[in-house]
Amino acid sequence: MSVQKKNGFQFPVYRISRLPNGLRVATAEMPHMTSVSLGIWAGAGSRYEPAPLNGVSHFIEHMLFKGTRRRSPLEISQAVEGIGGYLNAFTSEESTCFYSKARHECFEDLLDVLTDMYLHSRFAPEDIRKEREVIKEEVAQYYDEPQQYVLELLNALQWPAQPLGRPITGTFHTLDGMNRRHLTSFLHEHYRSGNTLICAAGRITHHQALKAVQAMAGKFATGKPPAFVPATARHQGPVVHLHWRKTEQTQFALGLRTCSRHDPARWALRLLSVVLGENMSSRLFQKLREDSGMAYSIQSSVSFFADTGDLVIAGGLDAEKLGPALEVIWKELEDLATHALRAAELRRARDYLLGQIDLSxxxxxSQMMNLGEQCLGLDGFMKPDEVKAALSRVTAAEMRAVAARFFRPDRCSLAVISSDKSLGRLALRELPGNPQLVQSLSA
Structure with a gap:
């Protein structure tokens, strides 16, 4: 196994192969590790769903744990946990991943279990009925967590009447409308070899992984899966959604529509998010928590999709402090759009991101996740050094220009969950432009 070393540290060796049927195999060789992480990725998620089937991708994710022709649900768990490993999955807007981790010598065991789930799940009607109720409990749990639910309200504002604005889990109504035919038809249409990736990271060689996958590649259905619904530009911000609910704390999420993962501006946006609220030395953490004591939680994040993206600032505070907090936030957004970042602040933000990359x-x-996300999202892979170089090339002037491009009232949405019904007028007053107000009551 070849090894890349720098300053004594062994860097992973990355390789990607595409088989004749379109199935891809990607590996991060880490010979100094004792474990291997393995994931099977499907390039399909909630963006691929028609409105009546909102949540079907997530439903399928759950069903793949409910038994195959060879294994019961318990036997699936025992096959991985019995060798000291663990098994999990997640669904996002553009992909679904089933993954596991164990000692490196158990790689073929993990591959056997994951491919069995991916290819041979039973979708028994009784299991579907029971799992529907489980997922409805998951939906209810998110609804009962205002800091989570406010993000769903924000998505609906930013991406109205389109898949990106719908909850990944689906709703009680859409879940009740799904049957076995809906699940299996969506699975057969979207889980094809051409958009499936098998990704491994750890103490394994690319040859070893490729040979194991080739032995079962013929079992994957071929064909090109349907495309997702592109995001529309119908958003006319700023828009405010005030959701009345009896809560002890007001939760808010301020979103700004930005750019796709293919836009060069994404590097400046990653740095701008760090400057705003990704760590304790960020501007918003210092001003809203440390200096004024307005909020306990305040953070920013960025998301990039195939054709669009967003930057979100979210936090929790007392209702009467929402107005002052929004004023502080918008002033910081305006400052970043009109003034170049100081050299020391840019250096700290960049060094933070570079350090996070090194830690990963x-x-x-995390290597498997990063490799899988890039292979599906970019149809290729940027090595960590290439990512770090791209971040290092971002200048203060470029960050100001990107902030001026995106930190604008017409790109802004604000979702608020609070028991104070007067916050609607307050939120409208603190946001620039000509905000529209939408109000709703808890069910």
Missing amino acids: LENTE
Whole structure:
């Protein structure tokens, strides 16, 4: 196994192969590790769903744990946990991943279990009925967590009447409308070899992984899966959604529509998010928590999709402090759009991201996740050094120009969950432009 070393540290060796049927195999060789993380990725998620089937991708994710022709649900768990590993999955807007981690010598065991789930799940009607109720409990749990539900309200504002604006889990109504035919038809249409990736990171060679996958590649259905519904530009911000609910704390999420993962501006946006609220030395954490004591939680994040993206600032505070907090936030957004970042602040933000990248190199699961996301999202892979170089090239002037491009009232949406019904007028007053107000009551 070849090894890349720098300053004594062994860097992973990345390789990607595409088989004749379109199935891809990607590996991050980490010979110094004792574990291997393995994921099977499907390039399909909630963006691919028609409105009546909202949540079907997530429903399928659950059903793949409910038994195959060879294994019961318990036997699936025992096959991985019995060798000291663990098994999990997630659904996002553009992909679904089933993954596991164990000692490196158990790689073929993990591959056997995951491919069995991916290819041979039973979708028994009784299991579907029971799992529907389980997922409805998951939906209810998110609804009962205002800090989570406010993000769903924000998505609906930013992406109205389109898949990106719908909850990944679906709703009680759409879940009740799904049957076995809906699940299996969506699975057969979207889980094809051409958009499936098998990704491994850890103490394994690319040859070893490729040979194991080739032995079962013929079992994957061929064909090109349907495309997702593109995001529309119908958003006319700023828009405010005030959701009345009896809560002790007001939760808010301010979103700004930005750019896709293919836009060069994404590097500046990653740095701008750090400057705003990704760590304790960020501007908003210092001003809203440390200096004024307005909020306990305040953070920013960025998301990039195939054709669009967003930057979100979210937090929790007392209702009467929402107005002052929004004023502080918008002033910081305006400052970043009109003034170049100071050299020391840019250096700290960049060094933070570079350090986070280095820390992720030590974990086989994060390596597998990063490799899988890039292979599906970019149809290729940027090595960590290439990502770090792209971040290092961003200038203060470029960050100001990107902030001026995106930090604008017409790109803004604000979702608020609170028991104070007067916050609607307050939120409208603090946001620039000509905000529209939408109000709703808890069910």
